[in-house]
Amino acid sequence: MQEQILIQSKIEKGDFTRGGEVSSSLKDILRKLGVPSDTSRRVTIVTYELEMNIIIHSLGGEITVLISSEQIKVIAEDQGPGIPDVEQAFQPGYSTADDFVRGMGFGAGMGLNNVKHYSDQLTVETGQGKKSKFIASVYF
Amino acid sequence: MKKHSVLLKEELCEGCTNCVKNCPTKAIRVHNGKAMIRDELCIDCAECIRICAYHAKHSQTAEIADVSSYKYPIALVPPSFYGQFKGLNPARVRVALYELGFKEVIDVSLAAEALSRKTSEFLASNPGIYISSSCPVVVRLIKILYPELTGHLIPFKAPTDAMGEKARKDAIAKGVAPEDIGVFLLTPCPGKNTNIFDPVGIENSPIDKTIAVTQAYQAVLAALEKTQDVAEEDLPVPYLGLGWGQSGGEVQLLHEQVQDYSLSVSGIHRVRALLNELSRNNIKGVRYFELSACEFGCVGGVFNVVNPFQARSDLRRLRAKGKTMIEQNEGYDFDLPGKFEPLQIGRLDGDLEKAMEKLTQLEEEIAVLPGLDCAACGAPDCKTLAEDIVTGVASRTDCIFLLRKQMGDLAETLSALLYELPPVMKKEKTDGKVG
Numbered sequence A: 001m002q003e004q005i006l007i008q009s010k011i012e013k014g015d016f017t018r019g020g021e022v023s024s025s026l027k028d029i030l031r032k033l034g035v036p037s038d039t040s041r042r043v044t045i046v047t048y049e050l051e052m053n054i055i056i057h058s059l060g061g062e063i064t065v066l067i068s069s070e071q072i073k074v075i076a077e078d079q080g081p082g083i084p085d086v087e088q089a090f091q092p093g094y095s096t097a098d099d100f101v102r103g104m105g106f107g108a109g110m111g112l113n114n115v116k117h118y119s120d121q122l123t124v125e126t127g128q129g130k131k132s133k134f135i136a137s138v139y140f
Numbered sequence B: 001m002k003k004h005s006v007l008l009k010e011e012l013c014e015g016c017t018n019c020v021k022n023c024p025t026k027a028i029r030v031h032n033g034k035a036m037i038r039d040e041l042c043i044d045c046a047e048c049i050r051i052c053a054y055h056a057k058h059s060q061t062a063e064i065a066d067v068s069s070y071k072y073p074i075a076l077v078p079p080s081f082y083g084q085f086k087g088l089n090p091a092r093v094r095v096a097l098y099e100l101g102f103k104e105v106i107d108v109s110l111a112a113e114a115l116s117r118k119t120s121e122f123l124a125s126n127p128g129i130y131i132s133s134s135c136p137v138v139v140r141l142i143k144i145l146y147p148e149l150t151g152h153l154i155p156f157k158a159p160t161d162a163m164g165e166k167a168r169k170d171a172i173a174k175g176v177a178p179e180d181i182g183v184f185l186l187t188p189c190p191g192k193n194t195n196i197f198d199p200v201g202i203e204n205s206p207i208d209k210t211i212a213v214t215q216a217y218q219a220v221l222a223a224l225e226k227t228q229d230v231a232e233e234d235l236p237v238p239y240l241g242l243g244w245g246q247s248g249g250e251v252q253l254l255h256e257q258v259q260d261y262s263l264s265v266s267g268i269h270r271v272r273a274l275l276n277e278l279s280r281n282n283i284k285g286v287r288y289f290e291l292s293a294c295e296f297g298c299v300g301g302v303f304n305v306v307n308p309f310q311a312r313s314d315l316r317r318l319r320a321k322g323k324t325m326i327e328q329n330e331g332y333d334f335d336l337p338g339k340f341e342p343l344q345i346g347r348l349d350g351d352l353e354k355a356m357e358k359l360t361q362l363e364e365e366i367a368v369l370p371g372l373d374c375a376a377c378g379a380p381d382c383k384t385l386a387e388d389i390v391t392g393v394a395s396r397t398d399c400i401f402l403l404r405k406q407m408g409d410l411a412e413t414l415s416a417l418l419y420e421l422p423p424v425m426k427k428e429k430t431d432g433k434v435g
């Protein structure tokens, strides 16, 4: 199957009231398509984090989700201002001294760290003062 | 085969679509002025029973009279049941149940206490996030709408099931013939009744019949009149386990360390909102979720007689009498024989490529529909009607706005036709002369 667009949506900077809308509709679409539930969960999480990343950290942007026979690809592009230190942005944001919570597995990471964790492949183009582009793939 | 406990009394249905809009799985449509429930989507949550002003939705269970059809009837009493008697001593209520013919009257709270211990131990040694699988409606909801979360359901039987199995086993060990045993659950909800013919997580239900609280209530009141109070020692009450009858009671019985990382949510729509967040990994720092389909937990079940506010407060007061869990020789088997499996429901097509084509059609239909979500078509909203159109169970003219537009177009065509004259009359007027 050729690559086709599943969803494409503009996202405004700071639009928290609509945060999560894209990933919610996407989850619904994936269920209608009969995408395996594990794949669907990973794609939903990746999309949600990228969506929130645009809302919280950027000047606004767009999310596009594509599907082909091999994979689902989430593309997030924003209008800047870019990430100066990519390495640091991918650090797990959530830390606690409590072993009981560390044992959570699912749910421990935050933000971009989650995007990396739940996608099979991730490329990031960014830099200080630049627009950012994330391409995250989840294979079937 | 019987599939559901929530049913429709057709003669009472006015076709109002209140239930259609309130069903959490969008299982109801109104066709020909009557509601109909789609079996594969219904989770027996009873929201439609709650909302129907005409009382057209109902549910049937056994009655107290059925107790005598077994030689050795056993009553399983869920914690919420004790919320129905103004805080009356639970032992006293049990005496009344014996009076009604039960050979054994067993508190499900005992199994609840045992399961709480087991859950705490499990969470301490198994990493990950877990969801309580005690509410069968929540389990069904997850299997249908949140298949990606089924792996997070804790792999244990509900207290009612474990208790039922144990009660049966114990009776047989005492020498009772298996065919004489009838296990009855005094159920607060249709969801638990469905378990009898469609159990979750296990192959066969250990429960033979459920009796709705509404069916048992008056008989129990009458039996209370006839019986005397009992001494605490004779019928010890598992007070702490009684907490399970209302939302939060399950978490309250877990180890303190686990409690700090647990969350209780009740009411099907709120449970859905929570699961939406959970499915996008948007809840941090919580390891265990106690979810109940009914608001306030089991005391909010539709079969209860006393309102959930009263029942909750009475039950809380009873629970407060408990100091420690009751000593019991365990003997429960909480482990599920297999895993909870997700259900593949709501696919547009079994083939991904074909499903994609239908998705495109679906978007086209959505674009054509007015987006008012008025439900006059019998579907809960325009998107669902679009889905029904694409899957071939509805048509565009079910939408009154599209129908109206079509009629308008037709009227225009008609009136245009009206001015078209038959050929014999079609003469050009030229100054009154015939041309």
Ligand code: SF4
Pocket (backbone or CB within 6 Å): B006, B022, B023, B024, B025, B026, B027, B028, B037, B041, B042, B043, B044, B045, B046, B047, B048, B049
């Ligand atoms: S019982 Fe619940 S799921 Fe079933 S039709 Fe009624 S509202 Fe819908």
